[in-house]
Amino acid sequence: MLAPVTDHPDTAPLVDAVRQLRGAVAASSLPLPVEQVSAERTNRVELLNQLDDYVLPRLTSIDAPLLCVVGGSTGAGKSTLVNSLVGDVVSRSGVLRPTTRASVLIHNPDDTRWFADQRVLPGLARLTGAPTQQDDPGQLRLVASRNIPPGLALLDAPDIDSVVEANRDLARQLLAAADLWLFVTTATRYADAVPWGLLQQATERGTSVAVVLNRVPVDAMEEVRADLAGMLMQQGLGQSPVFAVLESRLSEQGLLPAAEVERMRSWLSSLAADSRARSIVIRRTLDGALDSLTGRASALAGAVTAQEMAAQALAQAAHEPYVRARGEIEEGISDGSLLRGEVLARWQEFVGTGEWFRQLDEGVSRVRDKIASVLRGRGRAAPVEDLGEALHTGVAALIASHGESAAMGAARNWRSLPGGSELLADDRSLAQVSPQFDERVQRLVREWQGDVLEMVRSEAGGRRTTARLLAFGINGIGVMLMLVVFSATGGMLAGAEIGVAGGSAIVAQRVLEAVFGDQAVRSLAAKARELLLRRVDEVLADERARYDQALGRVELDPGAAEQLDRAISQLKAVR
Template sequence: MTPADDPTTLPAALHQLRAAVEATRLPLDTPDAPTARSARTELLNQLDDYIIPRASSLDAPLLAVVGGSTGAGKSTLVNSVVGEIVTKPGVLRPTTRASTLIHNPRDERWFTGDRVLPGLARLSGADQGEQDPATLRLVSSDNLPLGLALLDAPDIDSVVSANRDLARQLLSAADLWIFVTTATRYADAVPWDLLHQAAQRGTSLAIVLDRVPLDAMEEVRSDLAGMLADQGLGQSPVFAVAESKLSADGMLPLSEVVRIRGWLGSLASDAHARQIVIRRTLDGALASLDQRANALRNASSDQVAAVRALRQAPETAYAGAIEGVKEGMRDGTLLRGEVLARWQEFVGTGELLRQLEAGVGKLRDRVVAFARGRGKQEPAENLGEALHEGVAALLLAHAETAAITTVRQWRALPGGAPLADGHKELAAVSPAFHERVERLVRDWQGDVLQMVRDEAGEKRSTARFLAFGVNGIAVMLMIITFSATAGLSGAEIGIAGGSAVLAQRLLEAVFGDQAVRTLSMRARARLLERTKELYDAESGRFGTVLDTVTEGATDRDLLGPALQGVNAAR
């Protein structure tokens, strides 16, 4: 079993943490998401580029990354320290666009594979591709001591964002960061942001102060030393390079780089000193994992909460729509307007109401005579059509309100506004909704007709049943389904409310009062059941949008257990 396979070893625990970071997605565009995603990418890169490979091979050469601002002289310094042209300084800004790694020939095996910086393609020898930030040019030099590698990185303040990102990635892959600045730029904000990050993560650091006028040497060095001490970097060695004329081949005078070359050579030759630097940087990187991974956990938890709230919004809105439909069925809304007019024409409300006021004892005997004498009154189909239109309008109105309400709530919730803006169709009912509503009402009316047929049984041949027929009795059952006086007032109570009472009395004359109550409850329940299915499908549009965005995301806490494993293995 290799260390990477043994779950008790640090490399294996780090691999598990890396998998947990990879699986922790931040799909919603919440206000904090861009920062959290950037931090997640940086964490993945450092795990891949430095922490895992270094923890797996502590005896690998020390990698010193030379980084700094545009035009600070990084490439010139690298060439001068190595003693030959191994990387070409650029003329145009940004001066260093790609990366060059210089190593001793006997250390080549450590860098040709994907042990470190696996995301960069390897090139060797010729200059081809050296301006491509996605490549790492490997240069072998006998002048560089065994156990040490130098990496000339792109500018940390490059005008090209890809170069800036790569520079930060390479600095996170370093055992030792050699920060190169100049006498005129050492106080710039961008480098100090990175220096502060290096201090927080325990990265081993050396400072090269380049192009310092001799008459300002002590003043500049003293000021820089004070700034380093303020940032907790007072122990970092500082090398000052005086402003000098370059040699014909672009090299600094040997006298200006001899101290840097000697210091790096001593690190390379002294295994104990080299291990101190490596261990300090690795321990600092490992110590930073808790804070960084926990910040990612918090961001992931915020995303889970945001997804939950976004899913709850349509559920609440469409539940409210169902309640609205129920209220519309109770408050007599559907017994107004066209339905009321058709009902009056169908049964001649005034005449039968007068008969009801006289007493209901002889109603059963009057039903047949009344029904046979309706003459040219409105047929049941027209009343059923008016009910159909009223029910469809009720369902449509509450569905439209639910869609608008959900979109409004999404816009107020974290991560919801971009989804609403990207799916403007959600603010209205779906294109096929009107057709589905029409079909629902027709199917429900068919349900009511079947209820009447099933309940009638042997009563189909009775005079009371034949007086109105299946359709007539069915529409009266629909009238009862939407009957109540709670929402009516004034004359409406006497007309709409009285009409509902009339329908109930007529049906009781056919089926009996208990059967009528049962039938009306079943009809109401069936309509609500169909409506819920319809609204669930409408609500599901919002869930589909969320599912598309959050596909592959999980609300499980993978980072917590993985962190515990790393801390236990350290």
Template sequence: MWRVSSSGEGSTPLLPAVTRLRDAVEASALPIDVPGVDDARLARERLLDQLDDYVIPRLTSLDAPLLAVVGGSTGAGKSTLVNSLVGREVTLPGVLRPTTRSPVLIHHPDDARWFADQRILPRLARITGKHSSSDGPGAVRLVQTDAVAAGLALLDAPDIDSVVAANRDLAAQLLAAADLWIFVTTAARYADAVPWDLLRQASERGTAVAVVLDRVPPESLEEIRTHLAAMLREQQLEHAPIFTVLESHLENGLLPGPQTQRLRDWLSALAGDAQARSEVVRQTLTGALASLDARATGLAVASTAQVEAAAALEAAAADAYAEALSHIESGMHDGSLLRGEVLARWQEFVGTGEFFRQVESTVSRVRDRVSAFIKGEPAKAEHLGEALQSGVEALITNRADLAAGATARAWRTLAGGAPLLTAAPELTQSSPDLPARTARLVRDWQGDILEMVRNEGRDRRTTARIMAYGVNGLGVVLMLVTFAATAGITGAEVGIAGGTAVVGQKLLEAVFGDQAVRELARQARERLLERVGALYDEERARYQDAVSSVGTRPGQGTELKNAVAEVRSAR
């Protein structure tokens, strides 16, 4: 499975695969509050810690000293036990809880190189010297002593059930970094639920475990030991050795020598037997590697859920603005723009309602009437153009506002949406400068129409007709024809809008011909839709940017699954 090089450094095809898995785990952001995300975030943090603190360092240095982490519940006597094994106070016990603040790592001077750098526990600073009240969980205190045999180091960890959350988290992290977990409990608390949850995890991951049963009344020794052994068998930990420490008076703060002699001898023998140390490392490392599959696969599922949640948020915005654009397109066909001010200005432009009753007369009469009108009172073409411009601007802006509101409503019901709206309340409505950008868009579109009219009149005959009517006047009529279908208008407006459509159509056909008019109207609609689509894309991009800011990446779940498969193959 792996080998150790003569230089003492581990060499294994697993290492590159595990390193890539570690990078994929770190890159798997879980920022969106989907169901179950809190458990997934904790699992990700624990997995990343074990990869950094144990799996990768151990694969890199298979013959590094064995790390035995001493852990257990509050008040179990961990620090007193460690001090007693060393023969002096190296870690700080006490009656106030929590007592262990910074973890303390005790090692032989010859092994200093293995622990002074960031090979293991890379996110913990290294400190030395005597304990201080400022000690905290962000550092590990290194202690050198000949009382610990070379080849083995002891690490006194914080309480696994500490009232301080940071201590509990650090304890779990340190236990996951251990080659060997020395679990310390008492006769009164050996059946507590919290330590057994961790023992169950140790069993599932194949971690080597030894148990110290502390403060045992002599008269209850056999009964308690027998019960504890039975509980260990239930968790498939029947091979874990049990060391008992009877109730004793401390001598200068230390346990009597005979009470810790068996454990001391066992640790010394383990430190002095390279084969035995290798077996412990192999057992724990094999179990840790085996656990990566299910843990990383679970994280991949959670990571994919994040990508799907982000995609749902983006899709809500995309759907809202697509619907808005669809309404703009419908507005070009349903005649809804030809109401109110636009109709009034059109009637003013071509004359009274009597004019519409004469629509069926010859094209020349229509042309002559409108031509005379345009040339006689050009200002009224401007009035109609302004009314059309205002109507188009209002339609575009209104639909954008509705899309912003629809997106905000959808986000409040989708995972991760509400926090984004809280962080960026401006997303509940359109951009403040939308009206100004819309006005510029319509003016640019009007420029497109005028350019089309000019381009269409390149031959001399058509140019003469255009000059008879005026480019601006014809451009305004083309704008109107773009919106001049009648579906959706009811009552008296049907006749008026119908007349509007026919009159405008006939006028343009008189100048350009029927085929050219159809093509001009099509181009006018397309260009407006293109411009509005680009405007709505800019509005939608605000929501896309907000989703991107949370840090999910498309494919992050797939990357994890691929990395897991690579490790599985390498094993």
């Protein structure tokens, strides 16, 4: 058990620690729909409300009037009871539900200063005067009455099980702001589950509770009281005062007979008049609230950490398919698989028939001269362009295919993880490549082919221009360099394709070596491959960034859990 507030005559360090915790709670967020997030979101809101509505106001104004919140189930007669305790109609009552809309706070005129400002319940707008049909749960109606003793205020709260969700939420908020909860139930409703759930919460948070058993038939009084007392004992509320109100005829004003509320009124008045008794109730509730903060804030820190881990899992799940796609593209570029089909056909048009491969052993010079002769005889522009276009088509198809697979894989991964389906629903375009992806791939390949030709020009410009280079031309040399880039061991090719595709690359490589030298060819091919993969990386990174951007729109502070942990430690230290 942490030390009570009474052990801290100087509350400034405690107030500072609670304010630090309040800031950490406010900075936290739980946007991803992970497991149990609904309950954790409720916990966060309730924790923030209690800090704002009760803990901080009470810590900074320990001598403020005792706030008694009158709450209970629908039709329990809360407003009638409040009116009867005051001796005047200050809160609207009736048979239509819900009757309580704006909350009504009744106080002695001498205590107005404690409630007119935003000290307690700062989120509720203040109203004065008689209730109207336009009142809503976001308002707090202040009623000054001399029938309420100084040092005490009564707050008539909405039904805790109201059909209106806003009323239910407000009822819970007001109960958490109470120094004392006057729980009103009836002989027919006292065993309902909803109020007992809130009573359990009150017990856990140390809230002082008194119980009003309303509308009890005379012949059932003893039995009902005994049963209720047993339930309170099991709940840990055996010491809570219990007031029983007989089923009675109301006055013309709608008030209970004075005798039925006299004992309750006297008890409340004694609390107001006896500063020590009032202080005991206030400090018991405040200590209970402070004791509950660390556990509730720790649970919130755990929930925030779960959010961070979920976000990290989503980020990794989106990245993995793109990492895999990049690896597969690199493999597809180097394994010779691009040298089949249309590229093979265009290569054969470029160099002639398969006799060039059979004559390879006769010497590269003879092959080179023969190729040059053929090209001079029939014109080389069209075959070179056709081969370049075939290479363009093959490379673009390779990149596009793996890019599309990566997008589908990332979406599939997200659907299997908490929060992923909701993010995909918010941006359905994530399940496929971006609209500009295909165009970017086409441009990527064109620009890379331009890089290759520029490399050839640069390499040729540093050498004496030879008949060999002129024979093939810059474009012809460029496409042969591309063939070398896309060749490896032919590992993915089968049967005759190994010989044909592999031979194509060998012929191209030896022609290039005859023009530039073997070391220069190896350097040019490595640089060209690197340039292509660099452009692939840029496009894939932009595609993957769409998922990062979707996660970035989720408001997660990566330091929120640590901030909560520090605030919890500070609160423990000062208590």
